[in-house]
Amino acid sequence: MTSDTPFDAVIVGAGVAGALIAKQLTGAGLRVLLLEAGPGTSQSFNGYSRHLQQFYGATSKSAESPWPPAAAAPQPDSSDLRNNNGYFVQRGPDLYGSTYTRTWGGSTLHWLGVSLRMLPEDFRMHSRHGVGRDWPLGYNDLAPFYARAEHELGVSADVADQRYHGVSFAEDYDYPMQRVPLSYSDRVLGAAVDGMTVWFDHESFDLKVRSYPAARNSIPRGAYQPVGAVDLHDDGSSNPPLLGGRCQGNTSCTPICPVQAKYNAGKSLAQADRRYLTMLVQAVASKILVDPANGGVQGIEYKRYQDPASTRFTTAVAKGRVYILTAHAVENARLMLASGLTGPRGQVGQTLMDHPALYAWGLAPLAIGAFRGPQSSAGIEDLRGGAFRARHAAFRFDIGNDGWRSTTGAPDSTVSEAVMSQRLFGTALRDQLANLLSRQVRMSLAIEQLPDPANAVTVDPQYLDALGNPRPVISYHIDDYTKAGMVAASGVARALFRRAGVQDFSESGNGSWFPSVYYQGREFHYHGMGHFSGTHAMGDDPQQSVIDPDQRAWQHHNLFLAGSGSFPTMGTSNPTLTLAALALRTADHLVATLQQ
Amino acid sequence: MSQLEPFLAFSAEVTAFPIVELQGTGQAESYLQTVEDIVGTQRLDRLLVLYQSLPLATREDIRQARADRLRRDIFGSDELGPIARNIIKLWYSGTWYELPSAWTEAYGPAPQDVTFVVAPSSYVEGLLWTAIGAHPAGAKAPGYASWQWPPHIPPFAGDPAATPR
Numbered sequence: 001m002t003s004d005t006p007f008d009a010v011i012v013g014a015g016v017a018g019a020l021i022a023k024q025l026t027g028a029g030l031r032v033l034l035l036e037a038g039p040g041t042s043q044s045f046n047g048y049s050r051h052l053q054q055f056y057g058a059t060s061k062s063a064e065s066p067w068p069p070a071a072a073a074p075q076p077d078s079s080d081l082r083n084n085n086g087y088f089v090q091r092g093p094d095l096y097g098s099t100y101t102r103t104w105g106g107s108t109l110h111w112l113g114v115s116l117r118m119l120p121e122d123f124r125m126h127s128r129h130g131v132g133r134d135w136p137l138g139y140n141d142l143a144p145f146y147a148r149a150e151h152e153l154g155v156s157a158d159v160a161d162q163r164y165h166g167v168s169f170a171e172d173y174d175y176p177m178q179r180v181p182l183s184y185s186d187r188v189l190g191a192a193v194d195g196m197t198v199w200f201d202h203e204s205f206d207l208k209v210r211s212y213p214a215a216r217n218s219i220p221r222g223a224y225q226p227v228g229a230v231d232l233h234d235d236g237s238s239n240p241p242l243l244g245g246r247c248q249g250n251t252s253c254t255p256i257c258p259v260q261a262k263y264n265a266g267k268s269l270a271q272a273d274r275r276y277l278t279m280l281v282q283a284v285a286s287k288i289l290v291d292p293a294n295g296g297v298q299g300i301e302y303k304r305y306q307d308p309a310s311t312r313f314t315t316a317v318a319k320g321r322v323y324i325l326t327a328h329a330v331e332n333a334r335l336m337l338a339s340g341l342t343g344p345r346g347q348v349g350q351t352l353m354d355h356p357a358l359y360a361w362g363l364a365p366l367a368i369g370a371f372r373g374p375q376s377s378a379g380i381e382d383l384r385g386g387a388f389r390a391r392h393a394a395f396r397f398d399i400g401n402d403g404w405r406s407t408t409g410a411p412d413s414t415v416s417e418a419v420m421s422q423r424l425f426g427t428a429l430r431d432q433l434a435n436l437l438s439r440q441v442r443m444s445l446a447i448e449q450l451p452d453p454a455n456a457v458t459v460d461p462q463y464l465d466a467l468g469n470p471r472p473v474i475s476y477h478i479d480d481y482t483k484a485g486m487v488a489a490s491g492v493a494r495a496l497f498r499r500a501g502v503q504d505f506s507e508s509g510n511g512s513w514f515p516s517v518y519y520q521g522r523e524f525h526y527h528g529m530g531h532f533s534g535t536h537a538m539g540d541d542p543q544q545s546v547i548d549p550d551q552r553a554w555q556h557h558n559l560f561l562a563g564s565g566s567f568p569t570m571g572t573s574n575p576t577l578t579l580a581a582l583a584l585r586t587a588d589h590l591v592a593t594l595q596q
Numbered sequence: 597m598s599q600l601e602p603f604l605a606f607s608a609e610v611t612a613f614p615i616v617e618l619q620g621t622g623q624a625e626s627y628l629q630t631v632e633d634i635v636g637t638q639r640l641d642r643l644l645v646l647y648q649s650l651p652l653a654t655r656e657d658i659r660q661a662r663a664d665r666l667r668r669d670i671f672g673s674d675e676l677g678p679i680a681r682n683i684i685k686l687w688y689s690g691t692w693y694e695l696p697s698a699w700t701e702a703y704g705p706a707p708q709d710v711t712f713v714v715a716p717s718s719y720v721e722g723l724l725w726t727a728i729g730a731h732p733a734g735a736k737a738p739g740y741a742s743w744q745w746p747p748h749i750p751p752f753a754g755d756p757a758a759t760p761r
């Protein structure tokens with residue numbers, strides 16, 4: 001084994017949390033070593049463009065299709081789910097439906113870009129609704145960091161649209177860019193749906209098709225400069241972005257924005273001060289070395305490979321004053337457990353959550369222009385909060401602009417169906433495709449899930465990856481609280497489609513395969529939203545949580561675990577903006593302590 | 597003698613896109629090559645010769661006769677129908693789809709017959725996107741805010757939905 005020069009901070013994982021912390025720390029003149037398990041092929045614009053070509057040429061246009069794993073850094077893939085034969089060892093009883101990507105830039109390379117703040121009540125689920133647990137931080141604690149995160153990620157929205165369920169903003173605040181325009185489809189749906197009333201017991205909610213905050217470049221406000229495509233070179237130089245200053249409507253946020261108008265973690269890394277930043281890609285952290293006397297971390301062992309196709313590696317140890325795990329909710333827990341660090345009362349890896357989501361899809365009464373614009377541009381947020389959360393899960397709808405792509409494999413499946421089953425050709429075929437595909441509507445109904453210690457990431461020495469690192473073993477089930485939320489959400493979707501004159505195909509059986517759960521005699525096909533969280537939850541009590549509100553491990557004074565794994569509960573917002581806000585808060589703490 | 601010309605003529609009729617638009621995709625040669633490589637030159641030749649023997653549609657009644665023959669003799673053929681349908685899907689989505697197993701059992705083996713995207717550019721040049729007034733996901737982006745307006749679905753010759761003059 002060799003030893004590296006000590007750094008102020010060793011960061012594991014070049015995703016959004018690691019990138020934001022690296023940028024803040026190097027900006028303060030602190031020396032950072034960043035280890036990334038996957039390849040660094042997305043750093044240069046040419047390299048990124050090869051990923052785009054890979055997507056064009058892929059038979060399955062899945063979220064993972066542009067981002068194949070290295071042999072030494074395997075990752076879950078949605079195509080593995082049905083046969084449960086992928087990177088995850090899934091113990092059930094239900095399948096965990098989400099995936100992530102181990103590469104430079106992380107899963108922000110293929111996220112949708114939704115950048116919602118959590119609701120104030122989301123931080124107080126136990127005291128407000130008697131379920132889940134409270135955060136040690138409140139909305140007002142995080143609000144200034146949300147504002148900073150919105151500028152770091154480049155979020156487009158109008159504050160005027162975003163004040164609901166108690167979400168508040170500083171008086172002079174607005175988002176750095178104007179809201180992304182609603183799609184024609186959103187406007188047609190909104191004209192029919194806005195003002196529709198939903199009752200849950202004695203509580204009523206008026207629905208509205210609403211633009212959501214998106215980390216996609218739009219028209220800037222004031223002096224804000226949108227950040228476009230990344231083009232970093234091996235020698236440390238970089239080119240200014242020539243593309244991506246504005247969303248062009250590629251309808252491909254997931255799996256790859258061709259112009260990088262959507263935020264990815266590479267943008268923050270490109271803004272880090274390279275004088276203080278050392279990046280090692282293809283370096284898989286394999287063990288946290290701890291002083292048994294006081295719990296302090298002495299180094300992080302990592303395995304470095306030269307060839308993404310090979311599993312030959314050399315081992316080294318990274319040393320710094322502090323260590324920050326930003327590898328992903330699952331990977332953080334996996335690395336801790338692989339190192340024998342199970343946390344207070346063995347809580348590391350427990351309370352894994354996601355947003356199990358349903359699809360609702362149908363045909364609009366007129367051509368609404370599906371397959372155009374950002375993949376989605378609006379949602380329905382009105383059912384994210386309310387007294388009903390004492391009884392069943394809250395949820396939000398994402399309204400797609402990409403037809404039935406994710407539900408049935410359209411447009412290709414629509415072409416195949418017309419040609420193969422309906423035997424159409426010539427003018428009749430072309431007419432039918434124009435007629436059907438331009439009317440396709442899809443909503444994703446993302447349902448909240450509560451923390452449950454039985455839902456957990458563990459490791460087992462009999463399941464190892466090619467480098468000998470343990471693979472994540474996942475136990476997961478969806479409880480009645482969430483299933484009752486599925487009943488409520490699907491009921492609202494049905495009523496909404498009826499009101500909008502949309503012919504509902506959700507129960508037609510024409511959908512692609514997804515895992516199922518059963519509740520009250522009904523089958524619900526659900527998919528993961530990629531919203532892994534809860535695996536190293538924060539709290540005020542060193543016995544009841546893994547980390548403190550600064551994301552420092554209670555049992556290891558110089559170890560931090562950042563990311564959505566830190567969430568005690570997850571509400572209904574996708575986790576990226578909140579984990580970015582937490583990362584900036586932790587970075588402030590680190591700068592203040594390390595500069596002493 | 598290249599089969600490109602009859603291949604384009606057949607493709608134009610079964611996709612309802614004019615030859616000039618098919619040529620504009622830049623994919624014609626590679627699609628022809630793909631079909632020949634997988635099902636064999638002779639079999640494709642038979643399809644195209646049969647196509648060229650159809651009655652010319654100069655009058656309405658002959659147009660119907662031609663459509664009937666096309667449906668019966670080519671699309672209705674156990675051997676040629678699956679190939680014809682695959683040619684349509686090639687143009688519309690840029691993907692060669694594995695032929696039905698009944699075809700392979702009767703006329704195979706066809707060792708290269710697996711589902712694949714012919715080339716990254718063939719995905720981008722799929723006709724379906726033009727047909728629906730959209731653009732391929734991840735390419736040919738129409739520009740900021742274009743999505744807030746109704747789609748423009750281009751008219752085409754023979755569109756049964758078009759208002760008769």
